[in-house]
Amino acid sequence: MSQAALTCANIEVDFDGFKAVNGVDLTLDRGEVHFLIGPNGAGKTTLVDAITGLARYTGSVVKDTAEKGAVELRGKKVHHIARHGIGRTFQTATVFENLTVAQNLDIAAGSGRSPWALLRRRKHLPDTVVNVMEQIGLTGQAATPAGILAHGQKQWLEIGMLLVGDADVLLLDEPIAGMGHDERETTGRLLHDIATDRAVAVVEHDMDFMRAFASRVTVLHAGAVLATGSVDEVSNHPRVQEVYLGTAHPTAPSNDMEPADAATA
Ligand SMILES: Nc1ncnc2c1ncn2[C@@H]1O[C@H](COP(=O)(O)OP(=O)(O)OP(=O)(O)O)[C@@H](O)[C@H]1O
Ligand SMILES: [Mg+2]
Numbered sequence: 001m002s003q004a005a006l007t008c009a010n011i012e013v014d015f016d017g018f019k020a021v022n023g024v025d026l027t028l029d030r031g032e033v034h035f036l037i038g039p040n041g042a043g044k045t046t047l048v049d050a051i052t053g054l055a056r057y058t059g060s061v062v063k064d065t066a067e068k069g070a071v072e073l074r075g076k077k078v079h080h081i082a083r084h085g086i087g088r089t090f091q092t093a094t095v096f097e098n099l100t101v102a103q104n105l106d107i108a109a110g111s112g113r114s115p116w117a118l119l120r121r122r123k124h125l126p127d128t129v130v131n132v133m134e135q136i137g138l139t140g141q142a143a144t145p146a147g148i149l150a151h152g153q154k155q156w157l158e159i160g161m162l163l164v165g166d167a168d169v170l171l172l173d174e175p176i177a178g179m180g181h182d183e184r185e186t187t188g189r190l191l192h193d194i195a196t197d198r199a200v201a202v203v204e205h206d207m208d209f210m211r212a213f214a215s216r217v218t219v220l221h222a223g224a225v226l227a228t229g230s231v232d233e234v235s236n237h238p239r240v241q242e243v244y245l246g247t248a249h250p251t252a253p254s255n256d257m258e259p260a261d262a263a264t265a
Contacts, residue, residue, distance in 0.1 A: 003029045003030045003031060004027050004028065004029055004030075004064060005028050005029065005030050005063070005064050005168060005169050005198070005199035006026075006027070006028040006051070006061065006062070006063055006064070006086070006169045006199060007026075007027050007028075007060075007061070007062045007064075008024060008025060008026040008027070008047075008051065008059065008060070008061050008062075009025055009059055009060045009061075009062075010023050010024070010025060010058070010059040010060070011023070011024040011025075011026070011047060011050055011057050011058075011059040011060075011061070012024075012057055012058045012059055013043070013046050013047075013049075013050050013055050013056070013057045013223075014058075019223050020043045020046040020223055021043040021046050021047050021050060021057065021223045022043070022222070022223035022224050023059075023223075023224060024043070024047060024059075024220070024223070024224065024225055025225065026047070026218060026225070026228075028169060028199035028200075028201055029199055029216075030168075030195075030197060030198060030199050031195055031196065031197075031199075031215075032195060032199060032200070032215040032216050033191045033192055033195045033200045033202060033213055033214060033215050033216075034199065034200065034201045034202070034214070034215065034216045034217070034218065035201075035202050035203075035204055035210045035213075035214040035216070035217045035218070036048075036201055036202065036203045036204070036217075036218050036220060037203075037204060037205070037207075037210060037217060037218075037219055037220070037244075038219050038220035038221050038226070038244065039221065039243075039244055042220040042221050042222065042223070043220050043222075043223040043224075044173075044203045044220055045173055045203065046223075047220070048088060048171045048173060048201075048203060051073070051081075051086065051171060052078060052081055052082075052086055052088045052171065053073070053076060053077060053078040053080075053081045054078060057074065059074070060072060060074055061073040061074055063084050063085065063086065063169065065084055065085065071084055073086070082165070082167075085166060085167050085168040085169055086167060086169045086171070087162030087163075087165060087167025087169065087170045087171070088162075088170070088171045088172075088173070089155070089158050089159065089162070089170075089171075089172045089173060089175060090173055093154040093155055093157070093158045094158065095146040095149075095154055095157050095158055095161070096146060097145065097146050097147030098145060098146075098147060099145065099146060100142065100143050100144060100145055100146065101133065101138050101141045101142050101143070101144055101146060101149070101157055102125055102129065102133065102142040102143065104146050104157055104160075104161060105125075105129045105132060105133060105157070105160055105161060105164050106125060106126070106129050108160075108161035108162075108164045108165050109126055109128055109129050109164035109165065128164050129164055132160045132163045132164050133160065135160070135163070135190070135193065135194075136156040136157065136159060136160040136163075136190065137153075137156060137186065137190075138153060138156060138157060138160070141153065150183075151178050151179060151183075152179045152180070152183030152186070152187065155175055155176075155179070155187065156186075156187070156190065159172070159175070159190065159194070163194065167198070168197070168198045168199070169198065169199045169201075170194065170198060170199070170200045170201070171201045171203075172191075172200065172201065172202050172203065173203045174203055174204060174205065175187060175191075175202060175204075176204070176206060176209055184206075184209055188209065188212055188213035191213060192213065195215075202214075210231065211231050211235075214230075214231050215230075216228065216229065216230065217229065217230070217231055217233075217234045218234075219234050219237075219240050219244060221243050221244060226239055226240055226243065226244070227239065227240050
């Protein structure tokens with residue numbers, strides 16, 4: 001039985017002779033929140049760029065689709081890849097600041113409608129928009145311009161825009177950067193809720209967040225996969241401890257796992 005929504009095989013991204021991604025295999029299953037971790041420059045964002053068509057690569061990315069079965073995404077244009085259900089967020093939220101929460105979602109849901117129809121305020125929002133607004137906890141902010149939402153709420157709106165657009169593989173690049181504790185908790189729960197019938201990949205540096213919410217973890221280092229498995233498996237993996245978790249301050253901005261921690265995690 002395979003629940004694989006996305007299967008990457010032997011992905012290589014070459015920037016003028018420098019292999020930023022060097023032979024990565026990665027499987028994203030429905031039902032899992034799969035964390036991609038690794039030091040700065042490990043190739044995490046470049047891998048996401050490759051999957052979403054923003055970076056040229058060799059190898060293969062196969063998406064399981066309801067309509068057409070397995071579809072090879074390599075060589076397809078960015079918007080075709082999105083149409084096959086691959087949704088992606090960037091670290092800075094890209095919502096329409098002057099439009100309301102409901103309008104942002106309505107537009108993201110409305111591929112195929114004319115620009116005029118999209119901008120018209122509608123009395124009745126489509127069910128998908130109403131449901132997703134509830135799921136991302138922004139029903140009370142339906143009429144609020146996105147520009148004045150709190151930081152966390154913008155990220156949730158952006159995730160909501162992928163959901164109404166029918167993405168079933170979500171690739172989120174550092175979704176909790178800049179969030180406070182409560183917003184992180186809410187986001188972690190949201191990711192699991194979303195992953196019930198989708199695959200969710202999260203690029204993250206925050207080890208506490210990873211430990212709390214990862215169903216599976218893949219550790220990248222120098223463009224290659226160092227380990228993949230449960231939080232415990234990767235935390236106890238000798239090479240991971242050596243090159244990543246075992247260093248005093250592996251990567252980044254927030255907090256972190258001390259070596260002692262890693263051994264007992
Ligand atoms: N367009 C590019 N041209 C040349 N080198 C690049 C390009 N984009 C990224 N790189 C290099 O590829 C490597 C991987 O970068 P990438 O941004 O994927 O790392 P990352 O794991 O996302 O790191 P971070 O945690 O800092 O976001 C780095 O050495 C980076 O400098
Ligand atoms: Mg990155």
